[in-house]
Amino acid sequence: MSLVDRLPEEIDADPDTIFDAFVAWNSERGLTLYPAQEEALIEVVSGNNLILATPTGSGKSLVAAGAHFTALTRDVRTFYTAPIKALVSEKFFDLCALFGTENVGMMTGDASVNPGAPIICCTAEILANVALRDGAQADIGQVVMDEFHFYAEPDRGWAWQVPLLELPHVQFILMSATLGDVSMFEEDLTRRTGRSTAVVKNAERPVPLVYSYRLTPLHETLEEMLATGQAPVYVVHFTQASAMERAQALMSINMCSKAEKEAIAALIGNFRFTTRFGRALSRLVRHGIGVHHAGMLPKYRRLVERLAQAGLLKVICGTDTLGVGVNVPIRTVLFTALSKYDGTKVRRLRAREFHQIAGRAGRAGFDTIGYVVCQAPDHVIENEKALAKIGDDPKKRRGYARKKPPEGFVGWSEETFEKLQQAEPEPLGSRFKVTNAMLLAVINRPGDCFAAMKHLLTDNHEDRKWQRRHISQAIAIYRSLLAGGVVEQLAEPDEQGRRARLTVDLQEDFALNQALSTFALAALDLLDTESPTYALEAVSVIESILDDPRQILSAQLNKARGEAVAQMKADGIEYEERMELLAEVAYPMPLADELLGAYETYRRGHPWVGDYTVSPKSVVRDMYERAMTFAEYVQYYDLSRSEGTVLRYLADAYRTLSRTIPEHLKTEDLVDLIEWLGELVRQVDSSLIDEWEKLANPDPEREAEEEIETRPRPVTANPRAFRVLVRNAMFRLIELIALEREEELAELAPDVDWPAALDAYYDEHEEVGTGPDARGPALLRIEEEKELWRVRQVVADPAGDGDWGIDAQVDLAASDEEGRAVIHVTGLNRL
Incomplete structure (x- = not known):
């Protein structure tokens, strides 16, 4: 039975009926709710706001599903928000499976699917713009905000704050594993919505974590972990380059048995490693080592995730982006450092960053324990190793010249590691900001826009100093709108209560899609x-x-x-x-x-x-x-x-x-x-x-x-696009001929005597044309046959004779196999 089939028939069903129906559905699937999940769901079905600050792996997604279920029983629209489009898309499909495609929609700015559905998945920015456009009249009864710690992001935090300010009738469920002190939000939500606000935190982590600090070189640390059953290990780096370099350096460790390598090869199957990085990744994963970071092609990241889910990768070298919505099951998180470059300076990790990454260790349902390991700085490890060799002789130890850290190094120690373990995530700081789009959205909605903006500017989460700055900025923007004739102030309110109105028509959802x-x-x-x-x-x-x-x-x-x-x-x-x-x-x-x-x-x-x-x-x-x-x-x-x-x-x-x-x-x-x-x-x-x-x-x-x-699909299945691919491949040769790049030509067409061919051409003509006409379809002749095309790319010579050309054959089957135009050049010839 699906979750939709469990919906009570009465819209005004009591909280106990809703709770029991949801619990019964989970019981059918063999799931028993954790105490924190039960507590959270009781608050949700009772109509209260909820701040869910429980550890990673403690089942926040199930609470979110229960919230959407509750909203459907009460016939109110519910919005789920996440910080990135990929997470929104993933949640959209998950909720379609739970509630049926007819009940779920999505809005990301890139795509809009079933936007009138009772459950909407969207980015925080989409919800913020809906809240600005419609205010208290918005057709929203419940909002589930996942990864709510993004409230403190400098550029995007405003989008997580605006719905809290503009939707006083809504039931809010705010979720994150790293919220810190939430007393401000607890009081603020209760004041604004008139609902009680419950905080569920300090839940027992389903998979407890064990922490350790290592003074052994990384490869020795990993060898010990592999021997003691602590794999899979996620090795955390703070640049993509260092993650890849580390993975390649670990090839000397024997990660997998012969049988495991055969299982990896079987799962990979005919997967296409089509790029230079892909070919390097192929060697790594076949050895049991994965790489995972945002710069990879999506198909490579999916391959690593699937191999990890199958338990076939022992070590994954990646970046700290693992903290948000990445589906890589791991037993151990190993920090290579506790400092990072944040785009401005090198600094130590904040408690929130540390807990966000460390919390990925240990998989509920798979592991009974998770491990969080930190490596000491390299120079400290080298010094410890050298001193161990020297032994206990005080004189020799005093004479040892300790290796110093590199210049500009921001260090850490076991004490740093211990403090991060105990530290609460930092309180979330307000990141409110005023924009043209904000003013236009508020002015365009019915009612007194001046009162609405006053509320938005004076009752946000900023301190008074920043509120005054925002007020000044809003006044400046409003005056520019008036001066530009985009807004006109009304002597008397119109029939919808507006005291100002736009003189231009905004396209529907103008702020929700590509802004320009x-x-x-x-x-x-x-x-x-x-x-x-x-x-x-x-x-x-x-x-x-x-x-x-x-x-x-x-x-x-x-x-x-x-x-x-x-x-x-x-x-x-x-x-x-x-x-x-x-x-x-x-x-x-x-x-x-x-x-x-x-x-x-x-x-x-x-x-x-x-x-x-x-x-x-x-x-x-x-x-x-x-x-x-x-x-x-x-x-x-x-x-x-x-x-x-x-x-x-x-x-x-x-x-x-x-x-x-x-x-x-x-x-x-x-x-x-x-x-x-x-x-x-x-x-x-x-x-x-x-x-x-x-x-x-x-x-x-x-x-x-x-x-x-x-x-x-086969690349030749799109004839129009394939012709352009052929044309581009042939024109690439023309450009190399114009530049007389004989070595590159020889790589692309090794069967041609390029020095002789170029000499023959340049004996007759001084240059090769490469302008728009030279690359146009008029100079490419194609004879299409079933298995290959015969092509001649005419050279645009300065005399306009068109008597020279590159002759080639296009192998259609090979092109489909490789996903590109596979061309065999036979020569640069004169007609």
Whole structure:
């Protein structure tokens, strides 16, 4: 029987009936509630607010399910919020399985599925914008906020606070394993909602933790853990690079038996390791070592998680991102350090950070105990090892020159470790902020917007000093809205009680989706669709409204500076002048002047976009113009540790290009480019696009039969995209010929005598054209046959003769197998 079938028929069912129905359903599944779960659910069915601050693994998700069940019995809408889209999506499918697809919807900004459902999964920002738009009139009766410690995040904390301020009629369930002192929230929620607020904390951890501090080298520590049954071990690092380096260094340890390695190989099966990082990961996982961090392709992370769930990985080297919603079952958490670089400085871990990671140790239902281990700093371990060799001779010990920590090192000790174990997570600090979008949302809702803003600005969780700053900022924004003619103040309230109103129509849910999409539409109208570069310029407009992929832009900048320095040295420019000129080098930003100018003009009439900044950049366009595959692009910019970041950006760009650009502005060239991009993303890792498309038709049974890697459709099944892949592969050869890169040409086409072919061509022509016309479809001739295509890429010579070309064959079966255009070049020939 499903959970929906257990719903009492009466909407006004008493708390005992609701509680008993939910407990009975769990009993049917063989589950007995922990005392803390029972206590929490009693408070929820009684209509009280709940702050659930129990350890990781103590069953908060079950309490959340009970809360949604309670809301359904009372016919009120319930919202579940989480900090990241991946968690929201995961919870959406979980709740579909519990309550049926007709009862569950999702809103993330990227996707909206069944938004009128009684249960909604969304990011905190979505709920905050609904609360600002509708206020106390919002159709929400209950809110479950998971990972509530994000309330203290500097950039995003406002979104966790606004619903508490603006939804006084709602029952709140706030959940996290690391909340610290919550007395302020307990009092505040009771005052605002008129409901009692219960705090459930200090629950006994289902799997107790044992802590130890180690003075042995890491590989010795791990060997001991493997021998004493403490695996799987998650080795925590604070950079992606160090996680990968550590994993490779551990290859000397014999992790698995022959039978275990055979089991790993069997589970991996025909999984495709298609990138340089993937090939390195393949060697590691077959040895029993996993790597896990946010820069990996999603399919690689899923593979590591699945192998770990099967108990086949003994050690996983990863980053501290494990703390939020990652499904990796582990017995031991091993900290390699208790300090980290936070983007500004190196500092020791805060208690909340420590407990968030340490709490992942020990799996309820699998382990009876979990282990949390901390390594001493490397120089301390070396000193201890050297002193142990010296022995007890006081004279020799005094004469030993102790190894010092590296410069700038922020150290830790066993005392640091013990203090973190005992320390309560720090109290959550308010991160309220005022934006254009906030004012517009409040002004646009019925009622007195001045009273509503006064409440929002003076009754938030900030101290008086910061409240005064927010009030000044709000006044400044309001005056700019008035001056821009976007808002008009009314002499008398209108029929809906408004004392001010907007003079422009906001699109539905304007703050819930891509914030600058309306600017992009306006900018696209400025482009000439007849221009040969229109498709690339349209891509540049769309890329300018996407979030900056920091790692990619940094890599582009490093590449540009390296090339600039090499050229300046070749030109004989002195060092001081080189340094001055180097400061002017930037990563590629096509249409920067035009886009920034258009943005300033657009912002005057649409001030809400002032909360966001247009950011010209070139990743999709750069890859397309260089005619590179995903693997070539990652290698060119040395982004192997950030493959996942590259792919997520490309997937976001594909989705935005697909749904933001109106059909009448999509030329043939632009459609070709969009199809190429979608197929490129799908062939590298289909999960990002598949999940997006699957949301329209959710299948709650998918988890049971989901494969580690869903094989993408054959690349040749999309003829339009495949033609572009072939065209790009051929044009890549043209670019290398233009640059006379004989070594790279030999790697791509080893059967061709490139020095002789290039000499023959350049005897007749001075250069090779690489402009828009040179890469167009008109210069690519294709003879399509069943198993292969014969192609000739005509070289755009300066005389316009078109008498030279690259001849090649496209192997269709191999292309489907590898997910790219597999081309065998036969020569650079003159007709």
